[in-house]
Amino acid sequence: MQSTRNKLIEILSNNQETYISGQLISERLNISRSAIWKHMRELEKDGYVIEGKPKRGYRILEFPKKISENTLKWGLETEWIAKTIIHKPETTSTQHIAHQLAQEGASHGTIVIADEQTKGKGRMNRKWHSSKNEGIWMSIILRPAIPPHKAPQLTLLTATVLADVIMKETNIKPYIKWPNDIIIHNKKMSGILTEMQAEQDQVQYIIIGIGMNVNQDIKSLHKEIHTKATSLKMEADKEFDIRYLVQKILQQFEKTYELYLQKGFPVIKTKWESYGFRIGEKILIKTMNHEWKATFSGIDHDGGLLVRNLDDGKMEKLYSAEIDW
Ligand code: BT5
Numbered sequence: 001m002q003s004t005r006n007k008l009i010e011i012l013s014n015n016q017e018t019y020i021s022g023q024l025i026s027e028r029l030n031i032s033r034s035a036i037w038k039h040m041r042e043l044e045k046d047g048y049v050i051e052g053k054p055k056r057g058y059r060i061l062e063f064p065k066k067i068s069e070n071t072l073k074w075g076l077e078t079e080w081i082a083k084t085i086i087h088k089p090e091t092t093s094t095q096h097i098a099h100q101l102a103q104e105g106a107s108h109g110t111i112v113i114a115d116e117q118t119k120g121k122g123r124m125n126r127k128w129h130s131s132k133n134e135g136i137w138m139s140i141i142l143r144p145a146i147p148p149h150k151a152p153q154l155t156l157l158t159a160t161v162l163a164d165v166i167m168k169e170t171n172i173k174p175y176i177k178w179p180n181d182i183i184i185h186n187k188k189m190s191g192i193l194t195e196m197q198a199e200q201d202q203v204q205y206i207i208i209g210i211g212m213n214v215n216q217d218i219k220s221l222h223k224e225i226h227t228k229a230t231s232l233k234m235e236a237d238k239e240f241d242i243r244y245l246v247q248k249i250l251q252q253f254e255k256t257y258e259l260y261l262q263k264g265f266p267v268i269k270t271k272w273e274s275y276g277f278r279i280g281e282k283i284l285i286k287t288m289n290h291e292w293k294a295t296f297s298g299i300d301h302d303g304g305l306l307v308r309n310l311d312d313g314k315m316e317k318l319y320s321a322e323i324d325w
Pocket of ligand 1: 094123124127139189190192212
């Protein structure tokens with residue numbers, strides 16, 4: 001059940017341009033005029049800027065910058081993504097919550113977002129540092145009608161989405177390090193974790209975890225990643241509005257995902273390669289028990305990593321490996 005406060009915000013949000021009278025609010029919410037007034041004062045304490053005019057009514061002039069279900073929905077232009085938003089001030093990992101929700105039947109496009117994660121995770125159970133209010137820590141639940149072997153393509157798709165948004169908002173060109181890192185000036189700014197629940201030939205759900213360092217200073221980056229990580233603020237030398245960035249990512253994600261469903265992976269491949277890190281250069285490839293150097297040629301039509309052997313010039317395709325240089 002929606003709280004009175006949330007209903008009030010929804011009514012005001014749906015009337016961005018006009019005032020809505022106290023009388024109408026009181027009828028719609030079945031509360032007294034003085035109760036409305038109290039709610040308005042509470043909203044103002046939380047950072048909402050509300051204009052109240054005698055005889056005309058109320059309207060919201062500004063939403064708080066802080067992330068919440070309401071502030072994220074305000075002005076969000078999407079058809080299906082983030083229609084359900086679960087926001088947690090603090091959680092272990094948004095991936096954990098998203099798995100629970102997906103198993104309970106959460107719908108395609110549901111997002112889980114946190115201000116802080118205490119057990120943020122990367123691939124292969126590595127740690128993901130997620131400091132309070134300084135980054136985007138978010139998971140998207142998808143129920144795509146694709147076979148399980150295509151799931152890794154969604155990691156590459158997400159990387160192009162993040163790169164597009166970063167490029168647009170900062171004018172700095174990011175690079176994508178195969179398969180899931182966003183790099184600026186050789187340092188990691190963002191990582192993606194794709195997890196899937198599937199049967200043999202059918203995906204039940206996929207969870208795309210997005211971690212992006214936004215407003216950290218070098219001092220607030222955890223010492224473990226001091227030398228190898230960066231944030232948008234460190235690169236662009238200004239603070240960013242996290243709420244606004246999340247909205248841009250969601251909008252761009254929806255557009256790109258629709259394009260992928262209509263046209264297939266080739267459109268993503270072209271975009272990915274335009275941001276591809278060290279394409280055409282010599283790289284170090286690491287698999288579970290082997291390390292070797294090869295030339296990075298790009299990605300194949302299905303998303304696999306294409307590398308050329310330095311000795312015999314033969315092309316090889318890899319689906320799981322780490323790359324370094
Ligand atoms: C990733 O793993 O890069 C995937 C990160 C996904 C994080 C999101 S946040 C929302 C959602 N909820 C979660 O719990 N996770 C997802 P991987 O490629 O394995 O990289 C992990 C490595 O990146 C670590 O071993 C560190 O070296 C480095 N690292 C950790 N935290 C970092 C940070 N904040 N910024 C840059 N690098 C970091």
